[in-house]
Amino acid sequence: GDSVTQMEGPVTLSEEAFLTINCTYTATGYPSLFWYVQYPGEGLQLLLKATKADDKGSNKGFEATYRKETTSFHLEKGSVQVSDSAVYFCALGYSGGGADGLTFGKGTHLIIQP
Amino acid sequence: DSGVTQTPKHLITATGQRVTLRCSPRSGDLSVYWYQQSLDQGLQFLIQYYNGEERAKGNILERFSAQQFPDLHSELNLSSLELGDSALYFCASSTPRGGVSHEQYFGPGTRLTVT
Numbered sequence: 001g002d003s004v005t006q007m008e009g010p011v012t013l014s015e016e017a018f019l020t021i022n023c024t025y026t027a028t029g030y031p032s033l034f035w036y037v038q039y040p041g042e043g044l045q046l047l048l049k050a051t052k053a054d055d056k057g058s059n060k061g062f063e064a065t066y067r068k069e070t071t072s073f074h075l076e077k078g079s080v081q082v083s084d085s086a087v088y089f090c091a092l093g094y095s096g097g098g099a100d101g102l103t104f105g106k107g108t109h110l111i112i113q114p
Numbered sequence: 115d116s117g118v119t120q121t122p123k124h125l126i127t128a129t130g131q132r133v134t135l136r137c138s139p140r141s142g143d144l145s146v147y148w149y150q151q152s153l154d155q156g157l158q159f160l161i162q163y164y165n166g167e168e169r170a171k172g173n174i175l176e177r178f179s180a181q182q183f184p185d186l187h188s189e190l191n192l193s194s195l196e197l198g199d200s201a202l203y204f205c206a207s208s209t210p211r212g213g214v215s216h217e218q219y220f221g222p223g224t225r226l227t228v229t
Binding site for chain 1: 116118147149156157158159160161162169170172204206217218219220221222223
């Protein structure tokens with residue numbers, strides 16, 4: 001079956017540091033890939049997505065590239081802020097009407113210190 | 115605000131009881147998904163409904179069931195509750211009518227505590 005593996009946290013960085021959160025996947029088909037973010041006490045928000053190999057998703061300074069050859073979708077940001085502190089989830093799913101549910105990684109807790 | 119609403123926000127109940135969680139999808143979305151988030155299992159897909167019909171099942175227990183109504187809102191029913199059912203339950207929606215959606219939009223969740 002499908003699975004997503006991401007680095008476990010917490011990951012602690014100083015403000016303005018470079019961020020990388022690793023994500024690799026195993027899939028039986030050709031999924032879309034997603035990063036979701038969960039702030040304390042809130043639901044999940046879609047951060048970015050990529051629907052096919054070599055696509056780059058980007059939003060709010062975050063980027064991730066769909067690498068089929070390495071089955072990876074690593075999340076990066078050049079300069080993090082305290083407000084980026086949250087839990088980040090990598091996920092895969094299959095597009096189209098009636099798609100199945102998403103398969104999530106276990107989440108990476110990111111802490112940014114001023 | 116994702117446009118997905120869930121009620122109640124918190125629910126405390128005893129073992130053996132039955133509860134119903136409610137979800138209203140984003141306006142126009144046909145698919146509703148239910149997920150369970152717990153510390154030990156992480157985020158797990160439970161079940162999906164599409165335009166009133168069950169479309170896919172994940173790791174949903176037999177004690178749990180769901181339905182989607184003609185107005186597209188959905189309910190998740192949890193019965194014979196056990197301590198281990200304590201978790202955050204999220205609803206998500208996608209697939210606008212006439213379109214193809216690649217992403218799901220999540221509600222704020224219902225926190226269930228079983229004592």
